[in-house]
Amino acid sequence: MSTPNTPYKIYLEEHEIPKTWYNMRADMKNKPAPMRHPGTLQPMTVEDLEPVFCRELCEQELNETDREIEIPKEIYDFYKMYRPSPLVHATFLQKALDTPAKIYYKFEGNNTSGSHKLNSAIAQAYYAKQQGLKGVTTETGAGQWGTALSMACAFFGLDCKVYMVKVSYEQKPFRREVMRTYGADVTPSPSMTTEIGKHILETHPGTTGSLGCAISEAVEVATKSEGYRYVLGSVLSQVLLHQSIIGQETKIACDKYGIRPDVIIGCAGGGSNLGGLIAPFMGEKLRGEADYDIVAVEPASCPSFTRGRYVYDFCDTGMVTPIAKMYTLGHDFIPSANHAGGLRFHGMSPILSQLYADGFMRAVAVEQTSVFQAAQIFARTEGILPAPESSHAIRTAIDEALKCKETGEEKTIIFGLTGTGYFDLVAYEQFNNGTMTDHIPTDEDLERGFASIPDFGL
Numbered sequence: 001m002s003t004p005n006t007p008y009k010i011y012l013e014e015h016e017i018p019k020t021w022y023n024m025r026a027d028m029k030n031k032p033a034p035m036r037h038p039g040t041l042q043p044m045t046v047e048d049l050e051p052v053f054c055r056e057l058c059e060q061e062l063n064e065t066d067r068e069i070e071i072p073k074e075i076y077d078f079y080k081m082y083r084p085s086p087l088v089h090a091t092f093l094q095k096a097l098d099t100p101a102k103i104y105y106k107f108e109g110n111n112t113s114g115s116h117k118l119n120s121a122i123a124q125a126y127y128a129k130q131q132g133l134k135g136v137t138t139e140t141g142a143g144q145w146g147t148a149l150s151m152a153c154a155f156f157g158l159d160c161k162v163y164m165v166k167v168s169y170e171q172k173p174f175r176r177e178v179m180r181t182y183g184a185d186v187t188p189s190p191s192m193t194t195e196i197g198k199h200i201l202e203t204h205p206g207t208t209g210s211l212g213c214a215i216s217e218a219v220e221v222a223t224k225s226e227g228y229r230y231v232l233g234s235v236l237s238q239v240l241l242h243q244s245i246i247g248q249e250t251k252i253a254c255d256k257y258g259i260r261p262d263v264i265i266g267c268a269g270g271g272s273n274l275g276g277l278i279a280p281f282m283g284e285k286l287r288g289e290a291d292y293d294i295v296a297v298e299p300a301s302c303p304s305f306t307r308g309r310y311v312y313d314f315c316d317t318g319m320v321t322p323i324a325k326m327y328t329l330g331h332d333f334i335p336s337a338n339h340a341g342g343l344r345f346h347g348m349s350p351i352l353s354q355l356y357a358d359g360f361m362r363a364v365a366v367e368q369t370s371v372f373q374a375a376q377i378f379a380r381t382e383g384i385l386p387a388p389e390s391s392h393a394i395r396t397a398i399d400e401a402l403k404c405k406e407t408g409e410e411k412t413i414i415f416g417l418t419g420t421g422y423f424d425l426v427a428y429e430q431f432n433n434g435t436m437t438d439h440i441p442t443d444e445d446l447e448r449g450f451a452s453i454p455d456f457g458l
């Protein structure tokens with residue numbers, strides 16, 4: 001499909017930032033399976049979730065009916081500091097690939113946290129403040145979520161306790177220092193500060209940690225400390241809701257310039273940027289108004305969609321969270337130590353899991369050296385040093401554009417450029433030195449993770 005010439009960078013006007021978030025669940029015929037209490041197996045209610053999450057966020061988590069949810073003014077005003085984000089026509093990349101495809105990317109790296117995560121962090125901090133809480137706890141992997149949350153907490157004057165996956169704490173000291181600059185208290189996970197941390201260290205001595213462990217620790221601290229709640233930067237339906245700002249801006253920009261995407265691509269860790277980017281497009285698809293080829297890209301070393309099971313599992317290693325039906329590699333799954341590129345979570349957003357199971361989107365898995373090759377091509381053509389996570393989407397966008405070169409199709413491809421890679425230079429160093437390796441887990445490796453999934457009889 002051909003599109004008229006568009007500017008290199010499409011910036012919306014400030015007043016064009018959408019005033020509401022879009023709740024995809026309202027348009028889903030098959031709703032995502034409910035989160036359940038691991039003991040009673042009953043669907044979680046707002047009352048069940050309230051000891052862990054802020055009240056308003058519990059409501060949003062369970063809201064499957066309201067299509068539009070108003071963005072509070074304080075959050076909207078904060079959004080205006082770094083939004084609208086540009087939709088960029090990647091003309092230099094297209095030229096380098098010599099492809100008839102048109103490639104656009106929605107760039108979410110224009111804020112200090114360097115990623116889209118600020119879109120939800122500011123919302124979650126706002127609702128915690130509204131509720132009169134003292135602070136929040138969370139986990140962070142590579143550090144983008146912790147950084148985004150520490151910025152948001154600093155803005156609203158909230159305490160922020162971050163459990164950071166140990167391997168990242170040690171390998172990514174700079175992100176840790178950004179968090180501390182914004183006032184966050186950062187602890188490497190697993191740690192001796194929690195019961196679950198002590199247990200994990202006893203049973204897995206020398207472990208470099210995982211998001212699952214860090215979640216368990218952060219939840220434990222939130223539920224044991226007066227005036228604290230836990231917040232999560234991905235996977236949850238409320239996070240996808242907040243991230244819908246990405247897709248809505250993209251849709252407005254497309255409509256304004258007559259761009260109609262054929263393919264929409266996003267990297268998938270827990271699914272929040274992808275869920276946000278595709279939201280209004282998926283809405284059209286769900287309502288039967290339009291069709292798009294929607295692609296999730298995951299690392300071959302952590303292949304939840306492409307090789308995982310669609311079953312109920314815990315969201316954390318310590319089994320303290322509610323259980324969710326999602327594509328999972330098992331809550332004990334830890335990606336191989338040579339995996340450098342983020343997107344390490346064992347599970348996937350229940351919303352995206354249901355959409356994937358119902359055939360509304362597809363998924364591909366890519367290996368990390370090819371991801372960094374794509375990152376290098378992108379940096380050299382479009383100028384931006386991409387985050388390794390985002391580079392998964394770049395890889396697949398390039399592959400799709402190269403397919404168009406073979407077939408002569410003039411497809412329009414939009415991908416999510418979720419962030420910048422300035423704090424990921426250890427991984428870039430490995431790539432540049434030629435010491436980066438790929439790891440694809442064997443079926444036996446995956447069986448070990450699957451063995452940790454309890455049989456809930458659901």
Ligand SMILES: *Cc1c(COP(=O)(O)O)cnc(C)c1O
Pocket residue numbers: 114115116117144145233234235267268269270271272273274343387389390418419420
């Ligand atoms: C966290 C992160 C991701 C992956 O998280 P999702 O919830 O799957 O979006 C992707 N890109 C960047 C830059 C991130 O920080």
